[in-house]
Structure formats: structure tokens, C-alpha cells
Amino acid sequence: xxxxxxxxxxxxxxxxxxxxxxxxxxxxxxxxxxxxxxxxxxxxxxxxxxxxxxxxxxxxxxxxxxxxxxxxxxxxxxxxxxxxxxxxxxxxxxxxxxxxxxxxxxxxxxxxxxxxxxxxxxxxxxxxxxxxxxxxxxxxxxxxxxxxxxxxxxxxxxxxxxxxxxxxxxxxxxxxxxxxxxxxxxxxxxxxxxxxxxxxxxxxxxxxxxxxxxxxxxxxxxxxxxxxxxxxxxxxxxxxxx
Numbered sequence: 456x457x458x459x460x461x462x463x464x465x466x467x468x469x470x471x472x473x474x475x476x477x478x479x480x481x482x483x484x485x486x487x488x489x490x491x492x493x494x495x496x497x498x499x500x501x502x503x504x505x506x507x508x509x510x511x512x513x514x515x516x517x518x519x520x521x522x523x524x525x526x527x528x529x530x531x532x533x534x535x536x537x538x539x540x541x542x543x544x545x546x547x548x549x550x551x552x553x554x555x556x557x558x559x560x561x562x563x564x565x566x567x568x569x570x571x572x573x574x575x576x577x578x579x580x581x582x583x584x585x586x587x588x589x590x591x592x593x594x595x596x597x598x599x600x601x602x603x604x605x606x607x608x609x610x611x612x613x614x615x616x617x618x619x620x621x622x623x624x625x626x627x628x629x630x631x632x633x634x635x636x637x638x639x640x641x642x643x644x645x646x647x648x649x650x651x652x653x654x655x656x657x658x659x660x661x662x663x664x665x666x667x668x669x670x671x672x673x674x675x676x677x678x679x680x681x682x683x684x685x686x687x688x689x690x691x692x693x694x695x696x697x
């Protein structure tokens with residue numbers, strides 16, 4: 456399997472950013488790690504290996520990026536406004552640095568976005584806000600409302616709410632989409648959600664699925680046994696759904 460490591464200084468984030476590329480051709484897969492994961496997480500967890508047959512056959516090319524969770528939503532030392540501002544800069548980096556890189560390396564017309572845990576949120580937020588750029592979303596064990604308080608999981612924005620929070624929270628802004636090019640493009644995206652039936656955010660996934668249905672957006676919602684919030688489950692999901 457072709458494996459390539461890249462690092463460059465991002466003028467949007469004012470720091471060096473790293474990523475790994477696996478494969479040589481096929482549909483491009485942009486992969487966001489978990490909250491505590493780095494750009495090499497999916498290699499360490501075995502998700503890359505679970506996709507090896509498709510990658511080696513030239514069906515998929517994987518682009519594994521940093522997630523910057525500790526600089527965005529999990530940076531408890533910064534104000535919620537600054538956490539979100541850093542997330543917006545990170546999204547700008549993805550849109551204007553990573554996606555052009557992917558296009559320059561691979562001319563395939565299909566781009567898939569995938570993530571696990573917080574990475575599932577990052578993937579979904581990106582796709583739902585810019586659906587014209589993507590063909591498929593694959594999200595595992597995701598939380599699509601960072602303001603929710605469930606079990607030991609708190610509001611990642613500490614009660615702060617403004618337009619930026621609204622427009623970066625899929626389950627908040629989707630109800631407000633009524634026609635227009637964004638909704639039309641979203642209806643052409645294949646949406647796959649997978650989560651454990653005992654995951655604390657399973658109801659949030661069901662709510663998101665209902666919102667998609669109300670907007671005429673096709674989706675698949677797969678419920679797995681237990682919490683399924685771990686690498687062994689994600690490896691099996693990846694082989695089935697990506």
C-alpha cells in the first residue's frame with residue numbers, strides 16, 4: 456500500500472499541519488480523527504488495514520488529517536467564542552488547503568468524508584454546510600449537537616450561543632434549510648450514520664436522522680450492539696460502510 460507523509464505550514468492556522476495519504480487512486484476519503492486522535496490514529500487503530508483491499512485495488516485513497524480538538528472545542532482555557540473561531544479556521548484549512556491538495560493528487564470525482572466520535576461531528580458539519588463538494592458522509596459514534604449535556608458529557612461551549620454556534624451545529628441549522636442550492640446539493644449526498652444502541656448520543660443520531668428525513672435527504676442509520684465506541688467496532692464499520 457502506498458503511504459505518504461506530508462507536513463506544511465498552514466497560513467490559516469499559523470502552525471505546521473501533518474497528514475497521511477494511503478493509496479494511489481479511487482474515491483478520495485477525507486478522514487477526521489477522534490477527540491484525542493492524531494493524523495496517524497486510523498493507522499494505529501487498524502481502520503486503514505480494514506480498508507486495505509479497497510485501497511490496494513485502487514478503489515479508495517485515504518487522506519488522514521489532524522483534528523485539533525485540544526485547540527478548538529476541548530480547549531477549556533479559551534473562551535467559547537475563541538474555541539469556535541479556531542474551529543472555523545480549521546475548517547478553512549480543510550476547505551482551502553487540504554481539499555485542493557486532494558484534487559491535485561487525485562482527479563476522481565467522488566470525495567467521501569468520514570469521522571469517528573468528534574471527528575464524526577467535524578465530518579458532518581463540513582458536509583452539511585458545503586454539500587456541493589462531497590458525494591458521501593460516513594460518520595461513526597457521532598455527536599451532532601455540541602451544546603447537549605448527556606451523562607458525563609457537557610456542553611462544549613459552556614452555555615454560549617450565537618449565530619456561529621447555530622450554523623456549526625447540524626441539528627440546529629438543518630430545520631432552517633428550506634429549498635435553495637444547499638438543500639438541493641445535500642439531497643444528492645449519501646449519508647451513513649453508525650452508532651452503538653447504548654451510546655449516550657444515540658438519541659441525537661435518531662434526531663438528526665428525523666431532520667434529514669423531513670428535508671427529503673436520504674440516509675442510513677445503523678445501530679450496533681452496546682456502545683460500539685471503540686476501534687474494534689469502527690474497523691468493522693469502516694469495512695462495511697466506506
